[in-house]
Amino acid sequence: MSQVQTQEPQPDFIIRSRAALEDNHLQEALEKAGSGFVYKRQAAIERIGNFEQLRDQARQVRVRALKHLDLYLLHFEKKVQNAGGQVHWAETPEQMREIVIGLCQAQNAKTATKGKSMVGEEVDLNEALEAAGVEPQETDLGEYVLQLAHERPSHIVAPALHKTKAQVQSLFRANHALGERALDEVADIVNEARAVIRDRFLQADVGITGANMLIAETGTAAIVTNEGNGDLTATLPRTHIITTSIDKIVPTWEDASAILRVLGRSATGQDITTYTSFFTGARSERDKDGPEQFHIVLLDNRRSELLGSEYEEMLHCIRCGACMNHCPVYQAVGGHSYNSVYPGPMGAVLTPLLRHEEQDNQLPNASTFCGRCESVCPVRIPLPGLMRKLRDREQREAKHASVSTLAVKLFCRLSRHPVLYRRLTHFSLKLVSMIRGRKSRFRTLPLMSGWSRHRDFPAPDNGSFQSQWQQRHKGTNHD
Amino acid sequence: MTDSRSRILDRIGRSTGGHYDADTIEATFQALSHQQTGAPVQPEMGLTDPVATFTAEAGRNGARVAELESMTQVTQWLRDNVRDATTDANFHLSPAIIGRSLDWSGLNTTAETPAAAGSWGVVQAHTGIAETGTVMSLSDECPSGLLFLVERLVVVIARRDIVGYQEEAWQRLKARGALPRTVNWITGPSRTADIEQQIQIGAHGPREADYLLIDEQ
Numbered sequence: 051m052s053q054v055q056t057q058e059p060q061p062d063f064i065i066r067s068r069a070a071l072e073d074n075h076l077q078e079a080l081e082k083a084g085s086g087f088v089y090k091r092q093a094a095i096e097r098i099g100n101f102e103q104l105r106d107q108a109r110q111v112r113v114r115a116l117k118h119l120d121l122y123l124l125h126f127e128k129k130v131q132n133a134g135g136q137v138h139w140a141e142t143p144e145q146m147r148e149i150v151i152g153l154c155q156a157q158n159a160k161t162a163t164k165g166k167s168m169v170g171e172e173v174d175l176n177e178a179l180e181a182a183g184v185e186p187q188e189t190d191l192g193e194y195v196l197q198l199a200h201e202r203p204s205h206i207v208a209p210a211l212h213k214t215k216a217q218v219q220s221l222f223r224a225n226h227a228l229g230e231r232a233l234d235e236v237a238d239i240v241n242e243a244r245a246v247i248r249d250r251f252l253q254a255d256v257g258i259t260g261a262n263m264l265i266a267e268t269g270t271a272a273i274v275t276n277e278g279n280g281d282l283t284a285t286l287p288r289t290h291i292i293t294t295s296i297d298k299i300v301p302t303w304e305d306a307s308a309i310l311r312v313l314g315r316s317a318t319g320q321d322i323t324t325y326t327s328f329f330t331g332a333r334s335e336r337d338k339d340g341p342e343q344f345h346i347v348l349l350d351n352r353r354s355e356l357l358g359s360e361y362e363e364m365l366h367c368i369r370c371g372a373c374m375n376h377c378p379v380y381q382a383v384g385g386h387s388y389n390s391v392y393p394g395p396m397g398a399v400l401t402p403l404l405r406h407e408e409q410d411n412q413l414p415n416a417s418t419f420c421g422r423c424e425s426v427c428p429v430r431i432p433l434p435g436l437m438r439k440l441r442d443r444e445q446r447e448a449k450h451a452s453v454s455t456l457a458v459k460l461f462c463r464l465s466r467h468p469v470l471y472r473r474l475t476h477f478s479l480k481l482v483s484m485i486r487g488r489k490s491r492f493r494t495l496p497l498m499s500g501w502s503r504h505r506d507f508p509a510p511d512n513g514s515f516q517s518q519w520q521q522r523h524k525g526t527n528h529d
Numbered sequence: 530m531t532d533s534r535s536r537i538l539d540r541i542g543r544s545t546g547g548h549y550d551a552d553t554i555e556a557t558f559q560a561l562s563h564q565q566t567g568a569p570v571q572p573e574m575g576l577t578d579p580v581a582t583f584t585a586e587a588g589r590n591g592a593r594v595a596e597l598e599s600m601t602q603v604t605q606w607l608r609d610n611v612r613d614a615t616t617d618a619n620f621h622l623s624p625a626i627i628g629r630s631l632d633w634s635g636l637n638t639t640a641e642t643p644a645a646a647g648s649w650g651v652v653q654a655h656t657g658i659a660e661t662g663t664v665m666s667l668s669d670e671c672p673s674g675l676l677f678l679v680e681r682l683v684v685v686i687a688r689r690d691i692v693g694y695q696e697e698a699w700q701r702l703k704a705r706g707a708l709p710r711t712v713n714w715i716t717g718p719s720r721t722a723d724i725e726q727q728i729q730i731g732a733h734g735p736r737e738a739d740y741l742l743i744d745e746q
Contacts (some may be wrong), residue, residue: 240729277723301555322714
C-alpha cells in the first residue's frame, strides 16, 4: 500500500470548497448520500416515545464523565492492568505513533489489520506504520476503498461517502486481479472486498482498532460496528492495540447503555448497530479465543486543555456524525473541504482547538448558523455557540485587523453619533444617485465583487430609511 | 511515557480538582457510582413481553427467528434448512452445543477454522435483549471468532434467558464474576452501507443470522 496523497491540500477553505462545488463526482455522491441519513435518523427516533429524554440522559453521562475524568481514567487503567492489558498515555500525535510502532516492532509485526479509528487518522498512523515497515491493512470497506485511492476519510461514520459506485469499481479494477469476477452490483463489490480482506484477518500479526467508549468500571473498551471487521481485527491476531482518546470515558456499563441508545439512532438511524463488542484485557485461560496481548493507547492532543475551558462541551461529542448529515455547508462542499479528519460542524469546532493552525480559523466561519447541528446533536453540544466563540478568538488573535473588522468598528463608532450618521448617509445616497443615473441595479460594486459576481445590487430609491420615516410621519399625529 | 501520563493527569486535575493516590481510587469510584445511581432512562416502546419484543425487534434488524420447543429439535431444524444440497454445509459448533450430545447424523460437523463458503456456526447465547433483538455471547463460553467467520450464524437461545432492557443483561453479566475478554452483542447479519449508502447485507461477518428460541428447565 502506498502513501496517502503527498500533495499538500490548498490551505484556503474558500478555494477548496469552490473546487468541491465544481467536482461532479463529489456532487453526485453527496446527492445520493444526502437525505438518507436524515430520514433514517428521523424514523428511528419516531419509533420510540422518549428520544429527548434519552438525549438528556446521554448528555448527563458525558458531563459526569468529564467532571471526574482523572479518577475514571485511573480506575480504567487499573482495571485494564488487572485484566492483563496495558494502558499507554500519549500527549501528542507523535507520541502515539511512537508507542504504536514500538508495540508492533516488539511483536516483529509485518502486517497490521486495522478497524476504523478516527484517532488513528488524527495522528496519521498509517503513514508512520508504513515508514516503520509495518503494512497497515484497512478492513472497513470505506477505509479500504480510501486506502486504494490514497485519500482521507470525508465523514467520520461513512469515510468514503464522497466516492461514487463507479469510482469504487474503477479502483477495484485497477487494484484487484478480478479474472471472471463481476463488479456490477454493490453486492459484487462488497463480496470482492470480503474475499480479499478475509485472508488478511487470518494472517495479520497485530490488529489495531479504535474505541467508541471506555468503561471505567471494568477497564472495558466498547466498539460499535456493522461490518464485523472490527471484531475480526480485535480477536484474531496475537496482539490487539486500541488507539483512542482520553475523552471517551464513561463511568459504568449503565452509562454506556445511555450512550449506545442515542449513538446508533443519531448516526445511521439504527436502534443498535449489528455488532457492539466489549473488550476487557487480554485472553485469560478461561477464554476460548482472543489476543494474548492487549494495549490501549490514550491520546490527549490538547483535549485536557479544553477541560474546564469555555470549549469543554466539545469533549461531550460521541462521534455520531449527525451534525454533518444535517449541515447545509457540509452537504454542499463535502468533508474534504474542511481539510481535517473531523469535518462538518463538530470538526469546525474541534479542528481549531486540537490543531490550532492559522488556516483552521476559517472553519468556524464555514457555517450559516442555521442551528440544525445543535438541534440534532444527541448530547446537545451548542455547536453554533462554540463556533461563535472561536470566531471571537480568531479576532482577538488576529495579527492584523481584517477589512471586515475595521468596517464593523467604523460602523459602531458612527452609529453612536446620530447627527454625523444622518449627514453621512444623506451625502452618500446623493453620491449614489449621481452615479446610478437611470440604472435601477448595479452590476458591479467596488470592494464587493464577492457579492456582485453572482447577482446585481438594487440601486436605492427615495433616500435613507431615516429620511423616509420622517417623510411618512410628517402628516400623522403622534399623540 | 510515565511523564506524559502524569502531565496529562495534572492538566485534567487542574480542572477536576481531584488528587488521587493508588489506594483511594477504588473507594472514590465506588462512592461516586453509588451517589449517581438513578433510575435508567429506557426507550419507550411498550415492552411488556420480552420474548415477543425480542422476536419482533430481531426480525426488524434482519435476523430470522424460529420457535422451537427444545434443544433436541435444533439439529432437525438444521437438517430442514440446509437448502442447497449440492453445497456441503460444514457446521462449526460452540463448546456449549458440543456438550449437549445432540443427534448430528446427516450434518457435517468440524473443528476447523471456518473459511470456505457453506460454513455454518451453531452457538448458544448467554442472554437475549428484547429492547433491540440482540443476542449476547461471551468469549469464555464461545470463541468470539466463530461468530464472525461463518457464512450463516445460528444462535440458540432459551426463552428464559431473554431479558427486557440492556441493564438487565449487565446485571446477569456482573453476577457471573470476572468478565470474559470479549462480550459480543449481535443484532442480525453483518452489513455495510459504505457504497453510496446502499445497505448491503453480508459484509465481513455472517450473511445470514438465525435465532432459534427453545425452552429449557
